[in-house]
Each structure stands twice: as C-alpha cells, then as structure tokens.
Amino acid sequence: MELFDLTGRVAIVTGSSRGIGRAIAERLAEHGARVVISSRKAEACASVADELNTRHGPGTALAVPANISNKADLVALVERSRAEFGRISILICNAASNPYYGPMLGISDEAFRKVLENNVIANHWLVQLVAPEMCAARDGSIVLVSSIGGMLGSATIGAYCLSKAADMQLARNLAVEFGPHNVRVNCIAPGIIRTEFSRALWEDPAVEERVTGLCPLRRLGEPDEVAGIAVMLASRAGQYITGQTLVVDGGDTIV
C-alpha cells in the first residue's frame, strides 16, 4: 500500500542487530527503505545486513557498528550512512541499556549517568546529527523507542524508567521544535517484549504466566509487533502524527 511505502528512503536504526531494533529494520527494508544496521557488535551487524541484502537485493542494508555512549562513534555512523546511502530521512533510536538493578538509594553516580547518557543524551546527539538535514529537506521522521517503564514507578529499575520518561518528553520537545519544518518525532513505548533484554521474565514458564496473567491480551509481545508501528510512523501513513507516544503492551498499562 502506497501510504506505507518507503522506497528510496534511508533509515538508521540503532540497536538493530537483534530484538526490537532488528525487527524494525527488517520491516523498514521490506517496505522499501535502505537501512543502516548498527550496534556495538560488528559481526552481528554484518550478519543482519547480509541477510537483508540477500533477501531484498544488494544495497538494501549497511552495517556500521557504533557504541551509542561514544559521540565520535555516532558522528562516524551518520557520516558513513550518508556517504553510502545519501540523505537520511528516518532515524530510529532504539539502542538503550540498563546497567543497574536495585533501589535508587543504592545506584552509583556512574551507573545513573550511564543510563541517562545511553538512553537520553545519545538520542539527542543522533538527533543533532541528522535533524538539520531533515529540516532543510522538509522531510523526516524520528522515532524514539521508549518503554512503558517510563509511565510507571519502579523500585528496581528506577533510573531506566526515568530515562524512558525523558525520551517521551524529548519527543514532545522536538516535535514542537521541528514541526514547522515538517519533521516529525514520536515515541513507541513497548511493554514486555520477548527479547534477550527481558529474558528473565519469560525463560521460566511459571514466571511468564505470572507476568502475563493480568495483561488484557494474556501474553507477551513479540519484536515484530513493534515493527509495524515504526513503519507507520516513518511513512506517509504517519504524516500528521507528531509528539505522540504509542504504547504497545497488550494492555498492561491500562488496567
């Protein structure tokens, strides 16, 4: 369907060698976009890019490893993407980390800074690198992958949740700032999705049952169930949507 067509568009997807990021990159490519696959692990990135190039033809995907906590890496990521694929019109900030599990009372300054830097400031850096070009072209869609953690209190992953709430506010700020230039910024807030990141919640069937028992749809989400939302927001189908957070959690947060 033409509304969702991304032919000729160039997308950078961070954290795309596995999980949600990978599913998003796969669906963007399926809809015609050229996608830059990025994560810390060069081999994993290359393997995803190879697979997409085999599936959709050479020149579909490019692997550019980068550590989101390193600004020079992000500069190189954007420069390399531009050099190989041309103007970037889609940015999916999906990479994030959660290095600390425990109460806020016990978190070290270093761990707290790390969470904010990887999950918020790194997104801001990437936006600073691509948004001027998007604004000049009056064409761009930025999607931050946040989390339902950013909408609820937590006694164990508080700093992570705080960083994810900040992403939602970042999207609202940038939507207002870039809207007049026809550049849109939105968040997706997934609930518990079956990925490596959430392994502890589904590895044991008894734990999974406890986690999903009160969820209206009675199940965990799959990475591919996040991907279609990114396609919608990235394409003409989402052309009047900006500053929003779309929750995909099987209803977890509404009961």
Add this chain to the structure above:
Amino acid sequence: MKQSIDELFSLQGKQVLVTGGSRGLGLQMAEVLGDAGATVFLTARSAEDLEQAAAALNARGIITDWEAGDASNPADINRVCAAALMRLGHVDILVNNAGASWGAPAEDYPLEAWDKVMNLNVRSVFLFSQYLAKHSMIPRKQGRIINLASIKGLMGNAEHDDIIAYNASKAAVINMTRALAGEWGEHGITVNALAPGWFPSKMTQGMIQFRGYEKMASRAPLRRLGDDEDLKGATLLFASRAGKHITGQVLAVDGGVSAVGD
C-alpha cells in the same frame, strides 16, 4: 507492491462496519480499510448519503453494503447490527465514528443538547460494541474496535468553543476504550481510540470559517489542519496485523497540537 507489505497491513478477507461512514472522517476510514482489502458495511442516518458513499467506494473497487439507521436510537443500532451480521456473517472490525456536537456556554447548555450528544457519542459507541462483541467477536475469539475520540477529550478549550458535552463525551469514549480493552482482551479483541485534532468536515466547517484556517493551522507544530488522508495510517495500524499487540490506547492524530506547551 511487495507481498510482505500486503501481509503486515492487509485486511484481505476482513469485514468492517463503520458508523457515520457516509462522509468526513468515517468515509476516509472506510476508504483505507477497503483499500487494504476489507469488505465495508456503512451505516449513517441518511440513505441518500449512504448510497452515494457506497457508490464512491464501489468505484474504488471496494465491496460495500449499507444500512441506514439513527445511532442515537438503540432499536436502530440493534437493527443495523443484525442486518450487518445477516449479510456479512460476521464483523471483524468495528469503527465507532458516528458523533455530533452542540455549541452553547456551559451555564446555559440545554439538557436536550447534552442528551443528544451523550447518547450519540457515548451510548451508541457502547451499544454497537456490545452487540458486535457479543454476537460476533467474542464467539469468534477475535475482533478490533476503533473508537473515534478527539483531542477535545484530552483537554479543555482555550478559546470559547462552548462544547462541554462534546468534551465530556470524548473523554468518556477514551476511558470506555481502556475499560473495554481490559475486559475483552482475553477474548482476543483489541479496543483503541483515535483522537483527531482539527480536520475540515461538516462538523468543523463553521468553526474553521469563523477562526480562519491559517490561524488554526498556526497552533499545530506541523502548521496545517488534517486532510482527507491523515487519519488513514493510524486507522489501518489499529485494524491490521501490524497493531495486534496494541490495546486500550488513544493516539492523537493532530499535527502535534496536544504536545505543545507554549
């Protein structure tokens, strides 16, 4: 078009009922659902309008049927739903779009206007959902319900819109969306709401003429009002496989109006 694109957003073989589907946003949503492959069943008050809308959808290659009825009348809702189920067999997707507004200062708001707006915007949404969930979606363990809320259900009015019943009704739709999503999730039914901002339509044309397009557009970060395509992507997301893990949500499609703080 690639096969996979069909798969994620395709409604091939699905059947949808759209209330208030003969014009405006309802017709826009019927168009995209039909374009994605669904068979469309429209309802609205005027048979003449429905006949025209059905002809326009048929001309796009969309199989369309209709039944006239007044959604503020519970007997009509039963009759329309029964007709849809008799002719289609089942309904996969319900779009509760029919709605109305009335303008008057809250202190002088007529009781009849309050009842009219609430009965159409809230009660009819519930009754259509109740009928089709009970007789089609719950027995089949699947269904999608899309309710038309409004950003006016998320906030009050900075200027004198004087639409207190409309504000209240759309907020009711938003929490009804959450409550139905919570209650019917176990039956495989998702319930979500769209909250459009300003879209030119028969309902808003007076307001747009009075305030001026440019002035209203300047309030939206994207600097324009909605058009005849803007609601299509979000509608299809909630209706298709791409949105199957989304439930109880309200998505503003408003050019960013609801995100502005200053």
